[in-house]
Amino acid sequence: MAQLRYSVIVDTLTSFGLDIWEQPHEVLELIKNAGYDGIDLTAEPDRIAIGRYREIAEIARSMDMEIAALLGAWATWHAGEARDLASTDDAARRYAIGYAQKCTDLAVDLNVSVYEICCCPAEPKYPEHDVPLPTVRQNFVQSAREISRYAGERGVRVAMEPVNRFEGYAGFMNSVVDAVGVADEIGEDNLGVMVDFFHANIEDVSVADAIRRAERRLMLIHLADSNRQMPGMGHIDFTGVIRELDEIGFEGYLSLDCLPARPDPTTYLGHSIDYMKRLEEAVALEKRLSEMS
C-alpha cells in the first residue's frame, strides 16, 4: 500500500498568529518537523509579490518540501472581494476568470501542478439563490471550460472544489458527485475535482463515497474532520477513507485545513498527521492479513 502524502494549508496557522510571510523559516520548520511533505500557499497574485512566493518556495524546497497546491480564495469571506465564476454580471464573471488565469501563471512560475476553483456567489443565500440553477450551471461551466483550457495549455491542473450549500450556490455543485458531473460535461483532461472532507461530510453520502465517485478525477483533498477540527475529533470514518484512497490509487496530497485551527501549533500539526499515519498502518496491516487468509 502506497503511503499517502500530507501538506498544510499555511493560512490555517494564522489562528495561532503564525504568518508564513512574516516568519517563513519558523513556520516551515514547524511543518517539516511534524512530518509533512508539503505546504499549500494561498494564491493572491495581485496582492503578494512574485518574489515573496519564489522565496517561500525556495526555502520549502531546500527543506525537501513541495508546494502541494495553490489555494484559490473564492469565497467573499476569504478573498475580501467577489470572485464569482457563475455571475450573471459578465464583468464580474470575467474578473473571476482573470483571477484564475493569474493563479495558473503563478503555478507555472512556482512549478506547482494544481490549484483549485470554487463556485461561490458574492453573497450566499440559503435555501435558494435568486439566480436560477440552470443559469448558474451554464455560466460556471463556461468559465471552468475557459480556465481549464488556459491551464491545460500551460501544463497546470485545475481541481474544482464543491462547497456546502451555506457557502456556495445552494443547489449547484455542493457535492462531489455534482462536481464529477460538471467535470464530465466539460471533459478536459486537466480538470478534476477535490474533496474537502468538511464540505463532503455535509453534502455527500459519506466522505468515502465521495472519494469513490471522484475516482480518477480526484486531484486533491482538504483534510479535516466533520466539525472542521483535526482528524479524529469528529465523526468521519477515516479508516474507511484510507481504504478508499488505497482502492482508487490516490497519489495527490491531503492538505490539512482546519478552521479555526486549535489548540496550539504543535498539537494541531502533530496530532493530525500522527492520527492519519496510525490508521494508514492499520489499514495496511488489515490488507496483509486478508491476503494471508
Ligand SMILES: [Mn+2]
Ligand atoms: Mn477547502
